[in-house]
Amino acid sequence: MNKTVNHNAWFMVLPVVILVAFSAIIPLMTVVNYSVQDTFGRNQFFPVGLEWFKEILYSDRLWGSFQRQLIFSAIILAIQIPLGIIIALNMPKKGFWVPVCLVLMSLPLLIPWNVVGTIWQIFGRVDIGLLGYTLSNLGIDYNYTQDTLDAWITLIIMDVWHWTSLVALLAYAGLKSIPGAYYQAAKIDQASRWKVFRHIELPKMQGVLMIAILLRFMDSFMIYTEPFVVTGGGPGSSTNFLSIDLVNMAINQFNLGPAAAYSIMYYLVILLICYVFYTVMTNIDERNGV
Amino acid sequence: MAQITLSNLAHSYLSNPGSEDDYALKQLDHVWNDGEAYALLGASGCGKSTLLNAISGLLVPSRGRILFDDRDVTNAPTTERNIAQVFQFPVIYDTMTVHENLAFPLRNRGDDPGYVAKRVQDIARMIGMESQLTRRARGLTADAKQKISLGRGMVREDVNALLFDEPLTVIDPHMKWELRTQLKSLHHEFGHTMIYVTHDQTEALTFADKVVVMHDGRVVQVGTPEELFRRPEHTFVGYFIGSPGMNFLEATVNGTMAKVADHEVFLGKGYGPVNGKVEIGVRPEFMRLSDDGNGIPARIRRVEDVGHHRIVRVEVENKLLNAIVAEENPIPSENAVVRFEPTGIIVYSDNWRVVPNGEAAA
Numbered sequence: 001m002n003k004t005v006n007h008n009a010w011f012m013v014l015p016v017v018i019l020v021a022f023s024a025i026i027p028l029m030t031v032v033n034y035s036v037q038d039t040f041g042r043n044q045f046f047p048v049g050l051e052w053f054k055e056i057l058y059s060d061r062l063w064g065s066f067q068r069q070l071i072f073s074a075i076i077l078a079i080q081i082p083l084g085i086i087i088a089l090n091m092p093k094k095g096f097w098v099p100v101c102l103v104l105m106s107l108p109l110l111i112p113w114n115v116v117g118t119i120w121q122i123f124g125r126v127d128i129g130l131l132g133y134t135l136s137n138l139g140i141d142y143n144y145t146q147d148t149l150d151a152w153i154t155l156i157i158m159d160v161w162h163w164t165s166l167v168a169l170l171a172y173a174g175l176k177s178i179p180g181a182y183y184q185a186a187k188i189d190q191a192s193r194w195k196v197f198r199h200i201e202l203p204k205m206q207g208v209l210m211i212a213i214l215l216r217f218m219d220s221f222m223i224y225t226e227p228f229v230v231t232g233g234g235p236g237s238s239t240n241f242l243s244i245d246l247v248n249m250a251i252n253q254f255n256l257g258p259a260a261a262y263s264i265m266y267y268l269v270i271l272l273i274c275y276v277f278y279t280v281m282t283n284i285d286e287r288n289g290v
Numbered sequence: 291m292a293q294i295t296l297s298n299l300a301h302s303y304l305s306n307p308g309s310e311d312d313y314a315l316k317q318l319d320h321v322w323n324d325g326e327a328y329a330l331l332g333a334s335g336c337g338k339s340t341l342l343n344a345i346s347g348l349l350v351p352s353r354g355r356i357l358f359d360d361r362d363v364t365n366a367p368t369t370e371r372n373i374a375q376v377f378q379f380p381v382i383y384d385t386m387t388v389h390e391n392l393a394f395p396l397r398n399r400g401d402d403p404g405y406v407a408k409r410v411q412d413i414a415r416m417i418g419m420e421s422q423l424t425r426r427a428r429g430l431t432a433d434a435k436q437k438i439s440l441g442r443g444m445v446r447e448d449v450n451a452l453l454f455d456e457p458l459t460v461i462d463p464h465m466k467w468e469l470r471t472q473l474k475s476l477h478h479e480f481g482h483t484m485i486y487v488t489h490d491q492t493e494a495l496t497f498a499d500k501v502v503v504m505h506d507g508r509v510v511q512v513g514t515p516e517e518l519f520r521r522p523e524h525t526f527v528g529y530f531i532g533s534p535g536m537n538f539l540e541a542t543v544n545g546t547m548a549k550v551a552d553h554e555v556f557l558g559k560g561y562g563p564v565n566g567k568v569e570i571g572v573r574p575e576f577m578r579l580s581d582d583g584n585g586i587p588a589r590i591r592r593v594e595d596v597g598h599h600r601i602v603r604v605e606v607e608n609k610l611l612n613a614i615v616a617e618e619n620p621i622p623s624e625n626a627v628v629r630f631e632p633t634g635i636i637v638y639s640d641n642w643r644v645v646p647n648g649e650a651a652a
Binding site for chain 1: 343346347348367368369372373374375377379381383384385386394395398399428439442443
C-alpha cells in the first residue's frame with residue numbers, strides 16, 4: 001500500500017508540539033540560557049560560556065550534597081525493599097483482613113509530603129513531640145535539630161513510614177498473581193520455605209520489584225519537601241540533599257547561573273539513571289518473553 | 291512404596307457442609323494396592339482432583355482417614371508423605387536450568403551429588419531432553435515444560451505413590467502416546483503405585499491395570515477395562531465408557547423377560563422383582579438391525595462410517611439409540627427392526643446394575 005504524502009498533516013501535530021513546548025522545552029531552555037550567562041542585576045546578562053559548569057563541578061558543595069543524596073537513597077532502598085517484601089509475604093491472602101490491610105497500608109501514601117514533614121517535625125520535638133519527649137524522658141539523648149545522626153535517623157524512619165507500603169503493595173500484587181499450582185508443586189517437591197521464596201516468589205515478583213526500586217529510587221533521589229520541613233537541611237548542612245541545596249542556591253542566594261548549571265547536571269544524572277533502569281528492565285522482559 | 295487406604299473419606303469445600311450435595315467427594319472407602327497402576331476416570335468436576343489432593347496432602351479431608359500401609363497420614367503435611375504429583379499444567383522453576391529443575395526434589399532432601407547427577411541423566415533420557423539439560427527452563431515450549439514436570443515427578447525412586455492429574459493435556463497427540471508408554475514401562479520397572487487421573491477413556495484404558503470410575507463425587511466402579519465394558523455397574527459407566535456409550539431404554543422386568551413399551555425383550559437370565567426406575571442397557575456392539583420383522587420397529591436416522599465399522603443412529607420408541615454395524619452387514623432401508631443380544635443386556639434399577647439370579651455377588 002502506498003502512503004499518501006500530505007504535508008498538511010503536520011498541522012495535526014502542532015497542538016502537541018505547542019503543549020510540550022510550553023510544558024517542557026521552553027522552561028528547560030530558560031534554564032539552559034541562565035546556565036551560560038552572568039548578571040550584575042538590572043536585568044543585564046552577558047555570556048560566560050561553560051564557566052558555571054566548571055565552577056559547580058569543582059565545588060565541594062555539589063559533591064557533598066551528591067554524596068549525601070546517594071547515601072540517603074541507598075539506605076532507603078536497602079530498608080524499604082526487603083521490608084516491603086517481608087510485609088507483603090505476611091499479608092493475608094484472602095478474607096476479611098485483606099481490605100483492612102490494604103486500606104491501612106495505603107493511608108501514609110495519601111498524605112501530602114509537607115504534611116508528613118510537619119507530622120514528623122512535631123512528633124520528634126523534644127519539648128512537645130510524642131517521640132522526642134518519650135525518648136528524652138527515657139534518658140536517650142535525642143535531638144534531631146542538633147545531632148546529625150538523630151536527624152538522619154528521623155528522616156529515614158519518616159521516609160520508611162511514608163513509602164514502605166508502596167513497595168509492600170506492589171510486592172503483594174506480584175505475589176497474588178502466582179498460581180496456586182506453583183506452591184503445590186513446591187510442596188510435592190519437598191521444598192523448604194526459603195526455597196519457595198527463592199525459586200518461586202522472588203522470580204515472579206521480579207517485574208514489580210524493578211518498578212518499586214525505580215520509583216523509590218527516583219523519589220528518594222529527588223526528595224525535597226520532607227527534609228526541608230523537618231530539618232531544613234540541618235544541623236549545619238548534614239541533611240542538605242541535592243534539591244534542598246539547589247533551591248537554596250537559586251532562590252535564597254539568587255545565584256541563577258550556577259544554580260542553572262547545577263540543575264542541568266542534576267537532570268542529566270537522573271536521566272542517566274533512568275536510562276540504566278530502562279535498559280535493565282527491557283532486558284528482563286526480553287529474557288522472560290523468549 | 292505403600293498401600294494406600296482411604297477409610298470413610300469425604301470432603302467438602304464448604305466450612306459447614308449440610309446435605310450430601312455439599313460434598314465434592316462423597317463417602318469413600320477404597321484401597322489402592324501397593325505397586326498397581328490405576329486410572330481414575332470421570333467427567334470434569336466429579337471430584338477426581340479432590341481425591342488426588344487428599345492423598346497427596348494438598349488438602350485435608352473433612353472426614354475420614356488416609357493410611358499409608360499402617361501409618362495414619364490424614365493430617366501429615368505433603369512434604370512428609372513423600373508423594374510425587376504431576377499437575378495438569380506445567381509447573382517449572384523459571385530461574386533454573388532443565389537440569390536444576392529435575393534435580394530439585396533430590397537436592398531438597400540433600401541427596402548425594404553423584405547420585406543426583408546420574409539420576410537426572412536417566413530421567414532426561416527417559417523424557418528425551420538429554421540435549422537440553424543446560425538450557426534455562428524459562429523459554430521452553432509448553433510440552434517441553436510438561437515433560438520436565440513429569441520428569442520431576444519421577445526423579446525420586448522411593449516415593450510412596452506417583453499421582454498424575456491429567457498430565458498430558460498440553461502434550462501433542464503423538465508425544466502423548468509415547469509418554470504414556472514410558473510411564474507404563476516405568477511402572478513395570480519400578481513398581482510404583484500409580485494413580486492417573488483423566489477424563490479420556492482411551493488414556494485410562496490403555497494406561498491402567500485397573501480403572502476407577504468416579505461420578506458425582508463417588509466411586510461407581512473399580513475394574514479392569516474388560517469388566518467396565520462387559521458389566522458396567524452404574525449407568526454412568528455404561529454411558530462414559532465405550533464409543534459411543536451404552537443405550538438405555540425404560541422397561542419393566544419380569545423374570546427373564548423385559549417389556550419396553552409394548553415389546554417383549556428376552557433377557558437371557560432371570561431376575562427377581564426389580565423396583566425403582568428400571569432401565570435396560572445395551573451397548574451399541576450388541577444391537578442387531580434387520581428387516582425381518584422380528585424385533586422392535588426402528589427408524590434409521592443417520593449412518594456414520596468410521597472406517598472399520600458404521601455407527602447407525604436409530605429411533606426406537608421416541609428415543610435415539612446407537613448401533614454398531616460391521617462394514618459387510620447390510621443396513622435395512624425400510625421396515626427396520628432392532629434386536630438386542632441377550633448376553634449384552636444389563637438391567638438397571640435407579641442407575642445401579644441389578645444382579646441376575648444365579649450370579650455370585652461381586
